[in-house]
Amino acid sequence: MREDRRKGSVGHVRVSEVGKVFARAGRPEIILKDCTFDVLPGRLNVLIGPSGSGKSTLVNLIAGYATPSVGEVEIDGTRVTGPGADRMVVFQETTLFPWMTLIDNIAFGPIQAGVPKLSAHEQARALLSKVGLTGFEHRFTDQVSGGMQRRAEVARALINRPKVLLLDEPFRGLDHMSRGLMQEYFLRLFEDEGITTLFVTSEVDEAILLADRVIVLSYKPTAVKSILDVFLPRPRTFQMQTLPQFAELKGATLQLLYEEALKGFVKGTAASAELDRLMAAQRSMR
Amino acid sequence: MTEVHTGGGRAAERVVRALRDPVLWQGAIGIASFFVVWQVLKWIGLFALLPGPVDVVRAVPQQMEQEGYWLSWLASSRRVFLGFLVAAILAISIGVSMGMSRKLRMAGFPILEVLRPIPPLAWLPLSILFWPSPEATMVFLTFLGAFFPIFINILAGIDRIDIRYIQAARSLGAGQATLFWRVMVPGALPALFTGLSIAIGITWEVVIAAEMASAQLGLGYLTWNAYMSQSLVGIVVGMLSIGVAGMVSSGIMGWIGRNAMPWRRGR
Amino acid sequence: MAVTNSSLGAAQVDGGYDARLRASPDWPVQAGDWRARLRKASRAQALRYALLGFGIFFGLWYLLTAVIVPPRFNYIPNPALLFGQWISEVPQYGISVFIPEYYGHIWVSVLRVYTAFAISVGVGAPLGILLGWSRFGRNTLFPVVEMLRPIPPLAWVPLAVLALPETEMAVIFVTLLASFFATVLNTYLGVRSIPETYFRAAACLGYRRVDVLRRVVIPGALPFIFTGLQIAMGVAWFSLVGGELIAGRSGLGYLILDGYTQLALPNIFIGMITLGVLGWASSALIRKVGELMMAWHVKGQGGGA
Ligand SMILES: Nc1ncnc2c1ncn2[C@@H]1O[C@H](COP(=O)(O)OP(=O)(O)OP(=O)(O)O)[C@@H](O)[C@H]1O
Ligand SMILES: [Mg+2]
Numbered sequence: 001m002r003e004d005r006r007k008g009s010v011g012h013v014r015v016s017e018v019g020k021v022f023a024r025a026g027r028p029e030i031i032l033k034d035c036t037f038d039v040l041p042g043r044l045n046v047l048i049g050p051s052g053s054g055k056s057t058l059v060n061l062i063a064g065y066a067t068p069s070v071g072e073v074e075i076d077g078t079r080v081t082g083p084g085a086d087r088m089v090v091f092q093e094t095t096l097f098p099w100m101t102l103i104d105n106i107a108f109g110p111i112q113a114g115v116p117k118l119s120a121h122e123q124a125r126a127l128l129s130k131v132g133l134t135g136f137e138h139r140f141t142d143q144v145s146g147g148m149q150r151r152a153e154v155a156r157a158l159i160n161r162p163k164v165l166l167l168d169e170p171f172r173g174l175d176h177m178s179r180g181l182m183q184e185y186f187l188r189l190f191e192d193e194g195i196t197t198l199f200v201t202s203e204v205d206e207a208i209l210l211a212d213r214v215i216v217l218s219y220k221p222t223a224v225k226s227i228l229d230v231f232l233p234r235p236r237t238f239q240m241q242t243l244p245q246f247a248e249l250k251g252a253t254l255q256l257l258y259e260e261a262l263k264g265f266v267k268g269t270a271a272s273a274e275l276d277r278l279m280a281a282q283r284s285m286r
Numbered sequence: 287m288t289e290v291h292t293g294g295g296r297a298a299e300r301v302v303r304a305l306r307d308p309v310l311w312q313g314a315i316g317i318a319s320f321f322v323v324w325q326v327l328k329w330i331g332l333f334a335l336l337p338g339p340v341d342v343v344r345a346v347p348q349q350m351e352q353e354g355y356w357l358s359w360l361a362s363s364r365r366v367f368l369g370f371l372v373a374a375i376l377a378i379s380i381g382v383s384m385g386m387s388r389k390l391r392m393a394g395f396p397i398l399e400v401l402r403p404i405p406p407l408a409w410l411p412l413s414i415l416f417w418p419s420p421e422a423t424m425v426f427l428t429f430l431g432a433f434f435p436i437f438i439n440i441l442a443g444i445d446r447i448d449i450r451y452i453q454a455a456r457s458l459g460a461g462q463a464t465l466f467w468r469v470m471v472p473g474a475l476p477a478l479f480t481g482l483s484i485a486i487g488i489t490w491e492v493v494i495a496a497e498m499a500s501a502q503l504g505l506g507y508l509t510w511n512a513y514m515s516q517s518l519v520g521i522v523v524g525m526l527s528i529g530v531a532g533m534v535s536s537g538i539m540g541w542i543g544r545n546a547m548p549w550r551r552g553r
Numbered sequence: 554m555a556v557t558n559s560s561l562g563a564a565q566v567d568g569g570y571d572a573r574l575r576a577s578p579d580w581p582v583q584a585g586d587w588r589a590r591l592r593k594a595s596r597a598q599a600l601r602y603a604l605l606g607f608g609i610f611f612g613l614w615y616l617l618t619a620v621i622v623p624p625r626f627n628y629i630p631n632p633a634l635l636f637g638q639w640i641s642e643v644p645q646y647g648i649s650v651f652i653p654e655y656y657g658h659i660w661v662s663v664l665r666v667y668t669a670f671a672i673s674v675g676v677g678a679p680l681g682i683l684l685g686w687s688r689f690g691r692n693t694l695f696p697v698v699e700m701l702r703p704i705p706p707l708a709w710v711p712l713a714v715l716a717l718p719e720t721e722m723a724v725i726f727v728t729l730l731a732s733f734f735a736t737v738l739n740t741y742l743g744v745r746s747i748p749e750t751y752f753r754a755a756a757c758l759g760y761r762r763v764d765v766l767r768r769v770v771i772p773g774a775l776p777f778i779f780t781g782l783q784i785a786m787g788v789a790w791f792s793l794v795g796g797e798l799i800a801g802r803s804g805l806g807y808l809i810l811d812g813y814t815q816l817a818l819p820n821i822f823i824g825m826i827t828l829g830v831l832g833w834a835s836s837a838l839i840r841k842v843g844e845l846m847m848a849w850h851v852k853g854q855g856g857g858a
Binding site for chain 2: 610696
């Protein structure tokens with residue numbers, strides 16, 4: 001199994017012609033419209049798009065927590081109809097169970113799969129040391145820092161050796177330094193394990209540093225705007241951010257995102273409303 | 287403030303610092319002025335009937351030695367405990383079943399919502415008639431007082447469990463039983479303990495009133511008896527005893543809660 | 554790139570894709586269509602189950618009090634008799650919707666509860682704000698509040714009856730105690746829940762104390778205050794019954810007690826149910842007022858900024 005995954009033959013996600021409508025106050029709101037893309041096996045696929053574009057919605061559809069209004073999601077040729085242990089999700093907010101210690105959280109999946117408690121704990125301990133959490137096994141989740149929670153959460157997903165790992169802005173809200181550290185940890189993990197990954201982010205630097213491919217979303221309605229391949233060597237290091245290649249890719253991605261952001265801004269997103277409000281407040285202060 | 291405390295010198299220093307803490311001496315001022323005002327009111331002659339704090343303090347030992355004082359503690363505590371226990375068992379089982387089954391909830395919840403606003407003490411006369419012994423009446427009333435807060439809170443607790451925990455557990459391969467025992471139960475536990483601590487407070491209120499009306503023993507009866515014999519000191523001592531009893535029960539409840547939910551200890 | 558191509562292809566058949574979206578079950582449809590009907594049907598289902606529940610409830614009640622009657626169940630009037638008495642013009646025990654005395658008891662109880670409630674809010678809310686806002690006030694008064702709070706209101710009945718000149722005052726005093734503490738505590742928690750930064754911002758803007766009170770403290774604490782008021786209303790009814798049972802000469806609690814001493818069983822039930830309805834209606838009233846105030850407040854802020 002493990003060898004297979006390293007070679008990257010498992011976990012091919014195909015999102016085809018997916019559309020999603022939500023009802024807001026009885027009115028339809030089209031969030032996703034005709035999204036088609038592949039999450040290539042064994043690669044680190046990054047999904048990037050402006051805030052509110054429907055990235056989390058896409059993740060929920062792939063995870064099976066929601067069903068697409070139109071189109072379908074397949075994994076290795078099998079249609080997704082609900083959540084399953086072949087896909088593990090790390091959300092942008094922590095979903096570690098607060099009533100369990102870190103090690104119990106991480107051993108939860110294997111124990112559910114029938115692994116005896118002792119060896120599940122052993123596996124969990126090994127993985128915890130891999131993400132730098134040795135010594136924190138018996139802390140509750142609220143008793144460790146946000147960065148540690150994120151790492152534990154990644155570990156809880158990885159220990160089940162899923163076909164696909166889905167990460168929805170896992171490092172959002174961390175400060176710059178811990179974010180950098182988390183990215184390093186994550187790169188090492190990915191390069192070791194080679195699990196097919198879909199990593200959602202709204203940060204261009206993060207996207208390019210991590211990715212084999214960057215899937216750029218358009219906005220309102222959301223579809224795939226473009227897919228960029230990142231040919232930076234692996235193992236990746238932080239220093240690669242200074243390479244001219246990196247800058248070039250960053251420029252291209254930013255250009256794509258800028259066009260979309262502008263579209264959204266004009267259409268009255270949260271950001272533009274915020275700006276309007278600020279300006280109004282300034283006027284009234286005078 | 288976070289220095290390592292080793293040696294007697296440090297300890298003494300900490301005591302001094304604690305004594306200088308404004309929270310402490312201002313609190314002392316507050317409580318002291320309360321008693322002073324009370325005593326002064328007494329001297330002036332307002333509420334002439336009321337005993338002053340000095341009278342009360344003097345009377346405490348004698349009151350505590352009176353026949354049946356400690357038996358009253360025992361009797362009231364037993365009623366509270368029994369009513370509370372039955373209420374907790376029933377409220378938890380009904381609350382959990384309704385939290386898990388939509389149909390059961392649709393059928394049963396409206397009835398309980400109709401019964402809930404009737405104040406527990408309004409059941410007193412009927413209970414005296416219906417139940418064969420005063421003891422059963424009082425246990426039934428404490429049960430009534432405790433049942434609804436526990437029931438409502440556990441139901442709300444189940445409703446409010448974050449859907450993401452359930453999703454995560456399902457992704458991790460949890461079956462129905464695991465979902466229930468490892469996610470729903472711990473997820474609803476904080477709300478359950480909120481309900482339990484509200485309930486324990488109410489049981490004391492109810493038992494006091496019930497004892498005033500129909501008991502031969504108990505802290506409420508003690509107070510009532512003092513009233514009948516016009517012993518104001520006795521009344522005040524009874525009230526204070528009841529207050530202490532309520533505080534001790536809440537303390538025990540809080541202690542159980544902290545131990546049942548070790549993950550919330552740091553809060 | 555293949556993917557870009559496919560999205561271009563989709564753009565050409567855009568109308569087709571929109572039609573598929575519209576055909577999906579997620580698409581909300583206007584009123585009068587099948588979805589609305591389905592929703593209504595599910596509400597009808599809730600109603601059906603509720604009726605089933607009540608059916609079983611009243612069925613059992615009738616069965617146990619009119620058909621089988623196990624020992625001691627003779628103290629519970631059967632529902633037909635009870636409601637028959639309630640709406641009878643010449644009730645056997647003197648209380649029904651046609652008898653003015655019934656409304657007299659209701660009026661007395663309502664008056665007591667609302668008087669007690671008004672006093673406890675009028676004194677308790679300002680005290681709560683003081684406790685939350687002023688450190689000295691908090692440090693000195695809070696221990697006193699915490700010292701008195703554990704004594705249940707009903708334990709005050711004997712003392713209140715002896716110390717206060719009128720029984721009426723004693724009943725109102727007992728009724729207001731619990732709601733007073735509920736108001737104080739929740740208002741206090743509300744003020745404490747306001748982030749410190751708001752106070753700093755107000756200080757930077759040069760607000761006077763009155764303005765801080767009016768524009769930071771009260772609006773910030775309002776949701777908590779209303780939670781407190783709801784609790785206060787609930788416990789007021791709760792204590793009122795105790796007070797009326799033990800010391801009252803009128804009111805619904807007294808009606809119940811009187812029903813007990815005269816063995817006028819239907820009156821006990823009429824009193825209980827009326828109390829339940831009044832208590833429920835009072836809470837609903839407070840909730841509605843709270844929602845209105847809160848909505849009004851949000852609107853006021855939006856317009857003012
Ligand atoms: N269950 C739902 N019901 C109604 N609208 C929803 C629902 N879920 C998401 N939306 C709406 O869909 C849009 C996209 O949401 P989504 O969370 O997928 O965006 P996102 O790209 O992940 O944003 P962010 O960067 O903030 O995480 C938002 O406008 C959101 O309000
Ligand atoms: Mg998101």
